[in-house]
Amino acid sequence: MKSTEIYQAKREIINYAKKLTLGMSKPTTNFVMDMLYGLAKGRSPLLAEISRALNEDITLLGTLKRLSRNATNFHDYAKLDQNYLAAVQPQLKDDMLVIVDNSDITKPYGEKLEALGRVHDGSKCVTEKGYLTTNITVATSKTKQPLPLYSHLFSAEETDFISTNVETYRGLNRVDQLFGDKKYTVVMDRGYDANDIINFLMQKQTDFIMRLTDKRWVHYQDKAYKVPELAQRRKGKIAFDSQIKGKDYHLKISHIKVTLPAFKGRAFFMVVVYGYGEKPMKLLTNKVITSKADVLRIVKSYLTRWRIEELFRVQKQEYHLEKIRTLSLNSLQLIHRLITYLLGHHAIKIEAGLSFNEILYRKAQCLRQAVRFKFYRYIRGLAAILKFDVSGIRHFKCIEQRHAPRQLCLAI
Known part of the structure; x- marks a missing residue:
């Protein structure tokens, strides 16, 4: 392994850590630097593995105790989030897709973890012990990589917990402030099909695309229909070929102008997509549809939502997020937040298309050459290079050396 490649990989992490900790104390800066470097090299959320990755001169137990103490006592989230958003702000363009979704971190064997609650495990369709996360990302302009904007781990057992919707509103308010005068479209799965969510977005005059549940009623030509009943009246006049999760689909699409009982006088469009699953996929949007191109743009925008699902998979497969065991x-x-912000760094670098990226992709040694989602290659390539580093990052830290105390001498 070339020493220049190791140095460049380390420098990427160190410079990013300094951006995230701007305005923080030196001990906090050094701690965040240790955590990001350990996560990038060890690809594990376990503090023991992060400690091993640092290769410090002191004992492993000493490093572990220091990281554990600093993680428990860390409360500089406001500055950390502010610095991260400042780093991603240049990536935000007009008319971007903002993808919102919840995920879960299951801990079926956890007993002593703080505020451990019950969550729905989407992969197994069962209720299990664990935590929920609210996540909001944007799809980058060129490569459509998921760039996190908001990510928060929470539990219904917390004393100040109100509801999952409130956590979503907090994230959406942050996104609204971040975009400012720029327009964006919020894309949501059917778990967000609720009048409260729609009302929140309508009050902010935000465009949205939301997948409908079969329980919702809509009005069409002054008659009330359940969503599946109205969808069956349209067989799809627009043909569209797409690839979803690596599988090719031949889709048929129709659109219908509808209203909702809770929003009288407000016009919406329901887009019906046949060919993906046994039942047609039903989408609701407040965006105006005047042409075939508008319909296809809405469908393509919703299909981009799968990017956040890949982000969750990367967190759990590449960084093994569900193995986290701090009490x-x-x-x-x-x-959880540092892993998310590390993925934000990767998304920015992938979007930039730097020459160093190609070195990382080669080091990853993946079988397939042509891929759209490059997070896996970037993460594995970065870890493969850092694996050969034996000096750690202590030379990058600003550690003041104390001088030996001087003895007081009195003239006699």
Whole structure:
């Protein structure tokens, strides 16, 4: 392994850590630097693995205790989030897709974890012990990589917990402030099909595309229909070929102008997509549809939502997020956020198309050459290079050396 490649990989992480900790104390900066480097090299949320990745001169137990203590006592989230958003702000363009979704971190064998609650495990369709996460990302302009904007781990067992919707509103308010005068479209799965969510977005005059549940009623030509009943009246006049999760689909699409009982006088469009699954996929949007191109743009925008699903998979497969075992809820939230912000760094670098990226992709040694989602290659390539680093990052830290105390001498 070339020493220049190792140095460049380390420098990427160190410079990013300094951006995230701008305005923080030196001990906090060094701690975040340790955590990001350990996560990138060890690809594990376990503090023991992060400690091993640092290769410090002191004992492993000493490093582990220091990281555990700092993670438990970390409360500089406001500055950390502010610095991260400043780093991603240049990536935000007009008319971007903002993807919103919840995920879960299951801990079926956890007993002593703080505020451990019950969550729905989407992969197994069962209720299990664990935590929920609210996540909001944008799809980058060129490569459509998911760039996280908001990510928060929480539990219904917390004393200040109100509801999952409130967590979503907090994230959407942050996104609204971040975009400012720029327009964006919120894309949501059917788990967000609720009048409260729609009302929140309508009050902010935000465009949205939302997948409908079969329980919802809509009005069409002054008659009330359940969504599946109205969808069956349209067989799809627009043909569209697409690839979803690596599988090719031949879709048929129709659109219908509808109203909702809770929003009288407000016009919406229901887009019906046949060919993906046994039942047609039903989408609701407040965007105006005047042509075939508008319909296809809405369908393509919703299909981009699968990018956030890939982001969750990367968190759990590449960084093994569900193996996290710290007892403190604050430590859990910090490690989850640092992993998310590390993925934000990767998304920005992938979008930039730097020459160093090609070196990382080659080091990953993946079988397939042509891929759209490059997170896996970037993460594995970065870890493969850092694996050969034996000096750690202590030379990058600003550690003041104390001088030996001087003895007081009195003239006699």
